[in-house]
Amino acid sequence: MKIINIIVALLPWPIKRWILVQFYLYNLHPKSYIGLSYIFPKNLIMEEGSQIGHLNLAIHLEKMLLKRGARIGRGNWITGFPIKSSTKHFAHQKDRVPELLLGEESAITKNHHIDCTNRISIGAFTTIAGYQSQFLTHSINIEKGIQDSYPINIGNYCFIGTNVVVLGGANLPSYAVLGAKSLLNNHFETEYRLYGGVPAKEIKSISNSAQYFKRTTGFVS
Secondary structure (H helix, E strand, C coil): HHHHHHHHHHHHHHHHHHHHHCCCCCCCCCCCCECEEEEHHHHHHHHEEEEEECCEEEEEECEEECCCEEEECCCEEECCCCCCCCCCCCCCCCCCCCCEEEEECCCCCCCCCCCCCCCCEEEECCCCCEEEEEEEEEEEEEECCCEEEEEECCCCEECCCCCCCCEEECCCCEEEEEEECCCCCCCCCCEEEEEECCCCCCEEECCCCCCHHHHCCCCCC
Protein backbone atom coordinates (compact mmCIF):
# COMPACT_ATOMS: atom_id res chain seq x y z
CA MET A 1 0.00 0.00 0.00
CA LYS A 2 2.86 2.40 0.75
CA ILE A 3 4.20 1.98 -2.78
CA ILE A 4 0.76 2.76 -4.21
CA ASN A 5 0.52 5.82 -1.96
CA ILE A 6 3.89 7.08 -3.17
CA ILE A 7 2.81 6.69 -6.80
CA VAL A 8 -0.44 8.55 -6.09
CA ALA A 9 1.41 11.31 -4.25
CA LEU A 10 3.58 11.98 -7.31
CA LEU A 11 0.71 12.28 -9.78
CA PRO A 12 -0.49 15.62 -11.21
CA TRP A 13 -3.14 17.15 -8.97
CA PRO A 14 -6.22 16.65 -11.20
CA ILE A 15 -5.49 12.93 -11.53
CA LYS A 16 -4.45 12.60 -7.89
CA ARG A 17 -7.60 14.35 -6.68
CA TRP A 18 -9.81 12.01 -8.75
CA ILE A 19 -8.10 8.93 -7.30
CA LEU A 20 -8.23 10.27 -3.72
CA VAL A 21 -11.96 10.98 -4.04
CA GLN A 22 -12.94 7.80 -5.89
CA PHE A 23 -10.78 5.20 -4.16
CA TYR A 24 -9.69 6.72 -0.84
CA LEU A 25 -13.14 8.31 -0.36
CA TYR A 26 -11.65 11.66 0.67
CA ASN A 27 -13.86 14.74 0.60
CA LEU A 28 -11.86 17.22 -1.49
CA HIS A 29 -13.43 20.41 -2.81
CA PRO A 30 -12.74 21.02 -6.53
CA LYS A 31 -10.90 24.21 -5.53
CA SER A 32 -8.70 22.53 -2.91
CA TYR A 33 -5.11 21.51 -3.69
CA ILE A 34 -2.35 19.13 -2.55
CA GLY A 35 1.19 19.45 -3.90
CA LEU A 36 3.92 16.82 -3.95
CA SER A 37 3.21 15.57 -0.45
CA TYR A 38 2.49 12.21 1.23
CA ILE A 39 -0.92 12.94 2.80
CA PHE A 40 -2.77 9.77 3.77
CA PRO A 41 -4.88 10.04 6.94
CA LYS A 42 -7.85 7.72 7.32
CA ASN A 43 -10.23 10.59 6.56
CA LEU A 44 -9.36 13.81 4.74
CA ILE A 45 -11.70 16.78 4.31
CA MET A 46 -10.55 19.86 2.42
CA GLU A 47 -12.97 22.72 1.89
CA GLU A 48 -12.91 25.38 -0.82
CA GLY A 49 -9.58 27.16 -1.23
CA SER A 50 -7.71 24.96 1.25
CA GLN A 51 -4.16 24.00 0.27
CA ILE A 52 -1.35 21.65 1.25
CA GLY A 53 2.02 22.52 -0.27
CA HIS A 54 5.02 20.39 -1.21
CA LEU A 55 7.13 17.96 0.84
CA ASN A 56 4.65 17.44 3.68
CA LEU A 57 3.93 14.12 5.34
CA ALA A 58 0.73 13.21 7.21
CA ILE A 59 0.18 9.63 8.38
CA HIS A 60 -1.53 7.58 11.11
CA LEU A 61 -4.24 10.18 11.67
CA GLU A 62 -7.89 9.31 12.04
CA LYS A 63 -8.88 12.61 10.44
CA MET A 64 -7.52 15.78 8.86
CA LEU A 65 -9.87 18.70 8.33
CA LEU A 66 -8.91 21.89 6.51
CA LYS A 67 -11.73 24.42 6.60
CA ARG A 68 -12.24 27.02 3.86
CA GLY A 69 -9.00 28.75 2.89
CA ALA A 70 -6.83 26.90 5.42
CA ARG A 71 -3.24 26.32 4.35
CA ILE A 72 -0.34 24.04 5.18
CA GLY A 73 2.97 25.26 3.72
CA ARG A 74 5.86 22.95 2.95
CA GLY A 75 8.13 20.53 4.75
CA ASN A 76 5.82 19.78 7.68
CA TRP A 77 5.88 16.42 9.48
CA ILE A 78 2.39 15.53 10.74
CA THR A 79 1.96 12.21 12.52
CA GLY A 80 -0.53 10.44 14.75
CA PHE A 81 -0.93 7.05 16.37
CA PRO A 82 -3.69 4.71 15.13
CA ILE A 83 -6.67 4.07 17.39
CA LYS A 84 -6.48 0.39 16.56
CA SER A 85 -2.91 -0.74 17.14
CA SER A 86 -1.17 -4.03 17.86
CA THR A 87 0.73 -2.36 20.73
CA LYS A 88 -0.58 -1.36 24.16
CA HIS A 89 0.37 2.30 23.71
CA PHE A 90 -2.52 4.58 24.79
CA ALA A 91 -4.87 1.58 25.20
CA HIS A 92 -6.12 3.16 28.45
CA GLN A 93 -7.36 6.25 26.57
CA LYS A 94 -10.63 5.09 25.06
CA ASP A 95 -11.63 8.59 23.94
CA ARG A 96 -8.32 9.50 22.25
CA VAL A 97 -8.75 10.78 18.68
CA PRO A 98 -5.61 11.34 16.54
CA GLU A 99 -6.72 14.22 14.34
CA LEU A 100 -5.72 17.64 13.05
CA LEU A 101 -8.41 20.29 12.68
CA LEU A 102 -7.57 23.58 10.93
CA GLY A 103 -10.10 26.39 11.10
CA GLU A 104 -11.14 28.74 8.34
CA GLU A 105 -8.24 30.71 6.82
CA SER A 106 -5.75 29.28 9.33
CA ALA A 107 -2.16 28.56 8.31
CA ILE A 108 0.73 26.29 9.24
CA THR A 109 3.82 27.67 7.53
CA LYS A 110 6.87 25.41 7.03
CA ASN A 111 9.16 22.88 8.65
CA HIS A 112 7.07 22.22 11.76
CA HIS A 113 6.52 18.94 13.62
CA ILE A 114 2.87 18.32 14.47
CA ASP A 115 2.30 15.28 16.71
CA CYS A 116 -1.39 14.39 16.56
CA THR A 117 -1.32 11.33 18.80
CA ASN A 118 -4.25 13.21 20.34
CA ARG A 119 -6.40 15.93 18.82
CA ILE A 120 -4.83 19.25 17.75
CA SER A 121 -7.38 21.94 17.05
CA ILE A 122 -6.27 25.25 15.48
CA GLY A 123 -8.87 27.99 15.24
CA ALA A 124 -9.91 30.26 12.39
CA PHE A 125 -7.51 32.94 11.10
CA THR A 126 -4.68 31.58 13.26
CA THR A 127 -1.08 31.46 12.04
CA ILE A 128 1.53 28.89 13.06
CA ALA A 129 4.39 31.09 11.87
CA GLY A 130 8.13 30.78 11.30
CA TYR A 131 9.97 27.47 11.40
CA GLN A 132 10.70 24.40 13.53
CA SER A 133 7.90 24.58 16.07
CA GLN A 134 6.84 21.36 17.80
CA PHE A 135 3.31 20.46 18.86
CA LEU A 136 3.62 17.34 21.01
CA THR A 137 0.45 15.74 22.34
CA HIS A 138 2.10 12.66 23.85
CA SER A 139 4.80 11.94 26.40
CA ILE A 140 5.68 9.48 29.16
CA ASN A 141 3.66 9.61 32.38
CA ILE A 142 6.45 9.24 34.94
CA GLU A 143 4.17 8.33 37.85
CA LYS A 144 2.31 5.60 35.96
CA GLY A 145 5.20 4.49 33.78
CA ILE A 146 3.10 4.58 30.60
CA GLN A 147 2.77 6.73 27.52
CA ASP A 148 0.00 9.28 27.81
CA SER A 149 -1.52 11.91 25.53
CA TYR A 150 -3.61 15.05 25.83
CA PRO A 151 -5.19 17.32 23.20
CA ILE A 152 -3.90 20.77 22.25
CA ASN A 153 -6.25 23.65 21.55
CA ILE A 154 -5.29 26.91 19.83
CA GLY A 155 -8.04 29.54 19.55
CA ASN A 156 -9.14 31.87 16.76
CA TYR A 157 -6.99 34.75 15.48
CA CYS A 158 -3.89 33.54 17.34
CA PHE A 159 -0.31 34.13 16.24
CA ILE A 160 2.26 31.46 17.15
CA GLY A 161 5.85 32.68 16.89
CA THR A 162 8.74 30.72 15.43
CA ASN A 163 10.44 27.74 17.10
CA VAL A 164 7.99 27.20 19.96
CA VAL A 165 7.11 24.00 21.82
CA VAL A 166 3.46 23.32 22.65
CA LEU A 167 2.72 20.33 24.88
CA GLY A 168 -0.36 18.17 25.36
CA GLY A 169 -3.05 19.74 27.51
CA ALA A 170 -2.09 23.29 26.51
CA ASN A 171 -4.70 25.86 25.59
CA LEU A 172 -4.05 29.23 23.96
CA PRO A 173 -7.18 31.39 23.97
CA SER A 174 -8.45 33.29 20.96
CA TYR A 175 -6.90 36.67 20.09
CA ALA A 176 -3.58 35.77 21.68
CA VAL A 177 0.10 35.78 20.68
CA LEU A 178 2.66 33.18 21.73
CA GLY A 179 6.17 34.62 21.53
CA ALA A 180 9.06 33.01 19.65
CA LYS A 181 10.92 30.14 21.37
CA SER A 182 8.27 29.83 24.08
CA LEU A 183 7.16 26.66 25.86
CA LEU A 184 3.38 26.46 26.18
CA ASN A 185 2.47 23.77 28.70
CA ASN A 186 -0.46 25.37 30.50
CA HIS A 187 -4.14 26.16 30.01
CA PHE A 188 -4.64 29.90 29.52
CA GLU A 189 -8.02 31.54 28.99
CA THR A 190 -7.52 35.34 28.92
CA GLU A 191 -7.85 36.79 25.42
CA TYR A 192 -5.94 39.72 23.91
CA ARG A 193 -2.71 38.82 25.64
CA LEU A 194 0.91 38.18 24.74
CA TYR A 195 2.17 34.96 26.29
CA GLY A 196 5.82 33.96 26.24
CA GLY A 197 8.81 32.47 28.02
CA VAL A 198 9.88 29.04 29.28
CA PRO A 199 7.40 28.08 30.53
CA ALA A 200 5.04 30.59 28.93
CA LYS A 201 3.25 33.10 31.13
CA GLU A 202 1.12 36.17 30.55
CA ILE A 203 3.39 39.10 29.62
CA LYS A 204 1.13 41.97 28.63
CA SER A 205 -2.21 42.89 27.13
CA ILE A 206 -2.76 43.54 23.42
CA SER A 207 -5.31 46.06 22.15
CA ASN A 208 -8.47 44.51 20.79
CA SER A 209 -8.25 47.04 17.95
CA ALA A 210 -5.09 45.37 16.54
CA GLN A 211 -5.66 44.83 12.82
CA TYR A 212 -4.45 41.21 12.93
CA PHE A 213 -7.54 40.37 14.97
CA LYS A 214 -9.89 41.96 12.44
CA ARG A 215 -8.81 40.18 9.24
CA THR A 216 -11.37 38.77 6.83
CA THR A 217 -8.75 36.85 4.84
CA GLY A 218 -6.03 34.57 6.16
CA PHE A 219 -3.05 35.84 4.19
CA VAL A 220 -1.17 38.74 5.80
CA SER A 221 0.43 40.91 3.09
